[in-house]
Amino acid sequence: MTKTILLKQRPVGSPTLSDFELRTTETEMNLATGEMLLESTYISVDPYLRGRMSDAKSYVAPFEVGKPLHSGVVAKVINSQHNNFKEGDFVSGMLDWKTKQISNGDGLLKVDGEKAPLSAYLGILGMTGLTAYLGLTQIGKPKAGETLVVSGAAGAVGSVVGQIGKILGLKVIGIAGTDEKVTMLTSEFGFDHAINYNSTDDMVAALKTACPNGVDIYFDNVGGPISDAVLFNINQFARIINCGAISVYNNTEVPKSISVQPFLVKNSALMQGFIVSNYAEKFPEAMKQLSIWLGEGKLTYTETVVDGFENTPQAFLDLFDGKNKGKMIVKV
Structure with a gap:
């Protein structure tokens, strides 16, 4: 089974839990060539997502009512028909708030949990x-x-x-x-x-x-x-x-x-x-420098980790009350 968090309605003022809906469905298992089945491991919640919950002009399209929200996610490949990703790989990118989902790999990068904790790819290395x-x-x-x-x-x-x-x-x-x-x-x-x-x-x-x-x-x-x-x-x-x-x-x-x-x-x-x-062309050099500083011990980071996929909306709301220290992440 797959759990999904959808935008139930657009918030007026401060968002509340009633603006979200948790839905459970059967997991789609039929993969076409070039697709893979992902299982979410960590989900990033960020203040900018509030803007996408409103139907207003911005630098990115708003979320659709009745559709899943999405943000930065680290996920594990649990089945693959994709040439560049194999079962057991971990990937990071913009994905839906789902426990499992099918992806064609667009916009996803492999990440290595031995070089840095997987959650770091949503924070200091993301x-x-x-x-x-x-x-x-x-x-x-x-x-x-x-x-x-x-x-x-x-x-x-x-x-x-x-x-x-x-x-x-x-x-x-x-x-x-x-x-x-x-x-x-x-x-x-x-x-x-x-x-x-x-x-x-x-x-x-x-x-x-x-x-x-x-x-x-x-x-x-x-x-x-x-x-x-x-x-x-x-x-x-x-x-x-x-x-x-x-x-x-x-x-x-x-x-x-x-x-x-x-x-x-x-x-x-x-x-x-x-x-x-705006600075996408500079991502490689920035990532290289951040990785060097992290490896040298010149950079450190802290995380607020919330356990449980169903707690993703509350973790997002907690950002506006300052309940996080450093990066707010949900461990699925």
């Missing part, structure tokens, strides 16, 4: 690591001695951005939502300083204290008031990297925010949004 590395290097253009601020710093991407910043010789300040996460950023990931925005009354002042020489690079994962506070501290020629805006994804009204233009104009600053696929 989209997470690529997003952190390419966003920081291609848009941030870091120079040793500069100051980098990272919001959502205890999350999957943010925790990697900060570590890469340290490798490249930056002073790194992280912003997170609990004292436990703040401690983790400095003790485990090597950030120079971290700020708990939930216990800080004046973020503008707190950032000024943490960044006495101003902010040269801001890697923005959250948007909203936290990012507004950073603008008051940016330097001339600062680079602001817009990777995500989780703080406003569930808003039902247009968020009210300060005008960014005066800050950008008076500082000759750059603000650029991006998605990791």
Whole structure:
């Protein structure tokens, strides 16, 4: 039998479990030439999936109501009629939220569980690591001695951005939502300083204290008031990297925010949004560098692993309450 998680209805505001449907069907076993049967091992849940649950224009088509959701998945080949994949191989790529499914192999890469834990291919050696590395290097253009601020710093991407910043010789300040996460950023990931925005009354002042020489690079994962506070501290020629805006994804009204233009104009600053696929041609070199740093012990990572396929929707919802440390993954 195969279990599938479908989008039952489009959320209004914050998603709830009632927006998802778990369905069980018989597993299709008849493979055509060039196909293989996959069994999901790990499923990635990510904040950007919220945008795909809405029927709105974006950089990728929205999920269809009544159809399976999909995201990054590591799966095992349990039967194959494909020349490039054999039984027992593990693959990674964009796949449906299903316990078993048939694939023709398009967009899938073999992954080696002996070189790194399989879950790492959804995180530090997957989209997470690529997003952190390419966003920081291609848009941030870091120079040793500069100051980098990272919001959502205890999350999957943010925790990697900060570590890469340290490798490249930056002073790194992280912003997170609990004292436990703040401690983790400095003790485990090597950030120079971290700020708990939930216990800080004046973020503008707190950032000024943490960044006495101003902010040269801001890697923005959250948007909203936290990012507004950073603008008051940016330097001339600062680079602001817009990777995500989780703080406003569930808003039902247009968020009210300060005008960014005066800050950008008076500082000759750059603000650029991006998605990791913009830099697809650089994936091989990025993966090579991340693998080297990981092997040398210069990069580390943490995961929040939720057991059970049926708990995938709850794991996704927990992202918006900050219940994850590092990458949120479901172990099927």
